Amino acid sequence: MIEGSVTWQSLRAEALRRINAREWPPGSQIPNEADLAAEFGCARATVNRALRDLAESGYLERRRKGGTRVALTPVRKATFEIPIIRQDVEGRGQDYGYRLLSDRLVPPPPPVCAALKLTGAKPLRALEALHLADGQPFCLEKRWINPAFAGPEVQFDTLSANEWLVRNLAFSGGGFSFYATLADAELAGLLACERGAALLAIDRTTFSDAQPITAVTLTYAPGYRMVTEI
Incomplete structure (x- = not known):
């Protein structure tokens, strides 16, 4: 559970912890945004931003009217910096x-x-x-x-x-x-x-x-x- 002020970054970290700990196992559907917002005491926009970032990173699969599921085979993305x-x-x-x-x-x-x-x-x-x-x-x-x-x-x-x-x-x-x-x-x-x-x-x-x-x-x-x- 997140303590203190809830930001999208802290919510993302907690969601990622649940994925890695298999509290949300691969392929499972996670709670909807409204339920997560109520659980963490934050705005739905905060939840949306955190889940969207996890989806972009390959941990979640979001489908219109189909809910959000933990990816069966999470994609790991490498980030390259432009070097001087x-x-x-x-x-x-x-x-x-x-x-x-x-x-x-x-x-x-x-x-x-x-x-x-x-x-x-x-x-x-x-x-x-x-x-x-x-x-x-x-x-x-x-x-x-x-x-x-x-x-x-x-x-x-x-x-x-x-x-x-x-x-x-x-x-x-x-x-x-x-x-x-x-x-x-x-x-x-x-x-x-x-x-x-x-x-x-x-x-x-x-x-x-x-x-x-x-x-x-x-x-x-x-x-x-x-x-x-x-």
């Missing part, structure tokens, strides 16, 4: 370096238009930058930026677009794609590795509501390992 590459390098105990290779305003190619859900070929800022660790190539950043969010007044000569965007813009959605790729001649030259070397690449998009902010491909030098938590 400088902090990644420094966190490994290495000295960070940065080089801006190019910054142009050009129409994006069809794959970028598709990724950012663009219907026209309105020019975007196309940036290429190299991030260094102890003076050696660490990550190649190829990025497209909507100039409505970072126009020519924002310079990336010394501060990377990666760091500026994380610091200054809030996003509401986007996507990640992780994949292995082989170094072609261009990547081999920029990342100081052999042609055909195995590399980790990450494609990422971010949006502010329906407006695209950026699409980026980060390609890491051989040996890079990503570590995260679930």
Whole structure:
């Protein structure tokens, strides 16, 4: 039972405890919102917010006119933070370096238009930058930026677009794609590795509501390992 003031977070924690303790077993229907609101002495909106969050996290299944049930096979979702590459390098105990290779305003190619859900070929800022660790190539950043969010007044000569965007813009959605790729001649030259070397690449998009902010491909030098938590 929750003691003190009831918030949706505290109610969520109690509901999750009941799920994990099998007080609400997998597949069972839980009490309705009105009964839970009466039990905990709170508004139905508070109950709704807590249950909605648990449903979004995969613990509950909510059906219109069918009540709310504990999921038979709860989905575990991993949350990824957008890293600042400088902090990644420094966190490994290495000295960070940065080089801006190019910054142009050009129409994006069809794959970028598709990724950012663009219907026209309105020019975007196309940036290429190299991030260094102890003076050696660490990550190649190829990025497209909507100039409505970072126009020519924002310079990336010394501060990377990666760091500026994380610091200054809030996003509401986007996507990640992780994949292995082989170094072609261009990547081999920029990342100081052999042609055909195995590399980790990450494609990422971010949006502010329906407006695209950026699409980026980060390609890491051989040996890079990503570590995260679930």
